[in-house]
Amino acid sequence: MSTIPILVVGGNGKTGRRVNSKLQALGLPTRPVSRSTSPAFDWTKPETWGPALEGTHAAYVSFQPDLAVPGGVEAIAAFSALAREKGLDHIVLLSGRGEEQAQRAEQALQDSGVSWTVVRASWFNQNFSESFLLDGVMSGEIALPAGDVREPFVDADDIADVAVAALTEIGHRNRVYEVTGPRAITFAQAVEEIAVATGRPIRYTQIPLETFVDGLRQAELPDDLVGLLEELFGTNLDGRNTPLAHGVEEALARPPRDFSDYVRKTVEQGIWSRKP
Numbered sequence: 001m002s003t004i005p006i007l008v009v010g011g012n013g014k015t016g017r018r019v020n021s022k023l024q025a026l027g028l029p030t031r032p033v034s035r036s037t038s039p040a041f042d043w044t045k046p047e048t049w050g051p052a053l054e055g056t057h058a059a060y061v062s063f064q065p066d067l068a069v070p071g072g073v074e075a076i077a078a079f080s081a082l083a084r085e086k087g088l089d090h091i092v093l094l095s096g097r098g099e100e101q102a103q104r105a106e107q108a109l110q111d112s113g114v115s116w117t118v119v120r121a122s123w124f125n126q127n128f129s130e131s132f133l134l135d136g137v138m139s140g141e142i143a144l145p146a147g148d149v150r151e152p153f154v155d156a157d158d159i160a161d162v163a164v165a166a167l168t169e170i171g172h173r174n175r176v177y178e179v180t181g182p183r184a185i186t187f188a189q190a191v192e193e194i195a196v197a198t199g200r201p202i203r204y205t206q207i208p209l210e211t212f213v214d215g216l217r218q219a220e221l222p223d224d225l226v227g228l229l230e231e232l233f234g235t236n237l238d239g240r241n242t243p244l245a246h247g248v249e250e251a252l253a254r255p256p257r258d259f260s261d262y263v264r265k266t267v268e269q270g271i272w273s274r275k276p
């Protein structure tokens with residue numbers, strides 16, 4: 001078994017944390033990195049990339065804040081070239097469905113000469129419990145400009161299982177796995193499922209995109225994040241990502257976890273019953 005670590009970029013994030021612990025459970029050494037680790041890794045500081053890559057043989061890469069932001073493609077191209085220089089033999093990149101810029105970043109990795117796997121994901125279930133929709137669940141109202149578009153929410157544990165397979169089994173090299181859950185539901189239906197399971201009144205409110213963006217600005221979110229969320233809700237949620245994809249089955253020969261499994265597990269974990 002290799003004693004050389006696998007780099008996990010975004011090792012404390014929704015997917016990185018899971019990738020890291022699943023690799024460790026297999027007895028594999030890892031190096032989880034982000035801005036708060038030592039060595040630190042910061043996508044905005046390319047000088048931090050080399051020390052993080054040094055002495056690793058493969059990497060799981062989740063980019064921040066999103067491959068669609070300006071500079072994302074160039075960052076993945078430069079990171080992949082450096083990884084090749086440092087002798088890494090495989091990179092697994094987390095990407096987003098239906099984002100033209102993200103697909104350009106995937107191409108930059110593919111052009112780098114390093115062996116690669118792309119995990120191209122739909123919206124994560126865990127946005128409701130470990131990310132920007134948690135506050136809405138806790139306050140009893142999720143207000144979004146998402147309309148009636150159905151999204152096949154995918155579980156971060158499925159993403160991590162696919163990534164770990166791609167990092168540890170040779171057969172997943174140079175493949176794109178488009179991963180979704182097994183069921184496309186509206187945001188209103190997702191919120192309703194959470195409300196029923198928690199036994200608390202939580203409602204989905206449809207708001208215009210401009211109201212949503214004004215709210216983000218009032219909450220003093222950084223401009224690039226506001227622009228990103230505006231793009232995600234204004235452009236990407238037009239139904240292009242509603243069809244199911246089968247990357248989880250293709251990679252793991254089992255069906256993806258359903259949204260209701262996620263809701264049940266999250267209720268058991270007590271995440272939605274904690275005091276603020």
Ligand SMILES: NC(=O)c1ccc[n+]([C@@H]2O[C@H](COP(=O)([O-])OP(=O)(O)OC[C@H]3O[C@@H](n4cnc5c(N)ncnc54)[C@H](OP(=O)(O)O)[C@@H]3O)[C@@H](O)[C@H]2O)c1
Binds near residue numbers: 013043065067095096
């Ligand atoms: N959420 C979704 O529904 C969805 C769907 C498809 C694709 N994606 C993609 O998933 C990726 C995010 O993965 P994730 O959700 O697993 O991660 P995440 O939970 O968003 O990871 C957050 C961690 O990233 C670190 N971070 C923030 N800024 C950084 C920077 N400049 N450089 C290095 N690290 C930084 C932070 O840790 P420190 O504070 O310690 O740095 C933070 O804890 C994005 O590229 C996104 O586009 C998301």
